[in-house]
Structure formats: C-alpha cells, structure tokens
Amino acid sequence: MNFIKETVSSLFVTYGTLNPFELCEHLNIKIILSNLGNEIKGFFQRTHGCEMIHINSEIEEHEMKYVCAHELGHAILHSNMSISYFIENPLQVKNKFEIQADKFAAEILINNDIKDQGYGELNIEQISSLIRVPAKLIKYKLNIN
Structure with missing residues (x-):
C-alpha cells in the first residue's frame, strides 16, 4: 500500500495540511452534513x-473527521469508480476498496511517529480511545493484521 502513503505525502506537500475537511476545500469537494439515519455514516x-461527501450530522465530531477522511480516500483513490460498481459488487468493494479508503484515512489521521509518542503499555483499543480514531486504523498504520 505504498501508493496510499505516497498519495497522502503528495497531498501534504501540495496543500500543507492533512486535515480532511481542509483537503476537501482545496480539492473543491463539497461537504454536506445531513441526517442520514442510524445506518449510514457517510458516502462519496x-x-x-461535482464531487460531494455526505456526512451524517448525527454522529460525533471526531467520527465526522474519520468519515470525511475515509470518503476522501474514495474520491482520490477510486476516482474511476461509479456508484453503480459499488452497488453491483458489494463483496469486492468491502474486501478491497473499503480497506484502501480506511488505510488512506489512517495515513491522514494518525501521525507517522505513533510508535514514538509514548503510549507505553497501552493496547490498540486504549490508543484508539485516546486519539479518537477507530482501532482498525491504528492497526493499518502500524501494519498489524
């Protein structure tokens, strides 16, 4: 997944930020907050x-940041995919494209020096709670299967 790290690095060099909301602004991707019900957190x-990221207005702010980063991953990494492809191939999407979008989110939301940030004996779930990102992102960032 080096291409994801390289893509994120290029975004940082170009725009000077890894904040997903700021990146969307630079990339002219509109953010739309609305109540998407209990099942949907967001979609691209x-x-x-016109490119838009829809985010459920009923989720917590830190979760909105994760959803924005994840959906931005779809916008950048899967730019040639149509929504119909995702609907027609849900299993392939989950096993490949959703994981790539999460790895993109991990690269944006978690500092590269996470190993050196003094978390000591904390486990993945505790670190997740502390930095307010899903545990799976920490596993992706640390290359833990």
Whole structure:
C-alpha cells in the first residue's frame, strides 16, 4: 500500500495540511452534513463533474473527521469508480476498496511517529480511545493484521 502513503505525502506537500475537511476545500469537494439515519455514516458522490461527501450530522465530531477522511480516500483513490460498481459488487468493494479508503484515512489521521509518542503499555483499543480514531486504523498504520 505504498501508493496510499505516497498519495497522502503528495497531498501534504501540495496543500500543507492533512486535515480532511481542509483537503476537501482545496480539492473543491463539497461537504454536506445531513441526517442520514442510524445506518449510514457517510458516502462519496460524483455527479456531473461535482464531487460531494455526505456526512451524517448525527454522529460525533471526531467520527465526522474519520468519515470525511475515509470518503476522501474514495474520491482520490477510486476516482474511476461509479456508484453503480459499488452497488453491483458489494463483496469486492468491502474486501478491497473499503480497506484502501480506511488505510488512506489512517495515513491522514494518525501521525507517522505513533510508535514514538509514548503510549507505553497501552493496547490498540486504549490508543484508539485516546486519539479518537477507530482501532482498525491504528492497526493499518502500524501494519498489524
């Protein structure tokens, strides 16, 4: 997954930030907050040259940041995919594209020096709670299967 790290590094060099909301602004991707119900946290949409990330307004702020980073991953890494592909191939999507979007989110949301940040004897779940990202992102960042 070096291409994901390289993509994130390039974004940082170009825009000077890894804040997913700021990156969306630089990339002209609109953020739309609305109540998406209890099941959907967010999704990426591309229509007629317009790109949008829809985020559930009912989730907590730190979760909105994760959802934005994840959906931005789809926007950047899967730019040639249409929504119909995702609907028609849900298992392949979950096993490949969703994981790639999460790895992208991990690269954006977690510092590269996480190993050196003094978390000592904390386990993955404790670190997750402390830095407010899903545990799976920490595992991806640390290359733990």
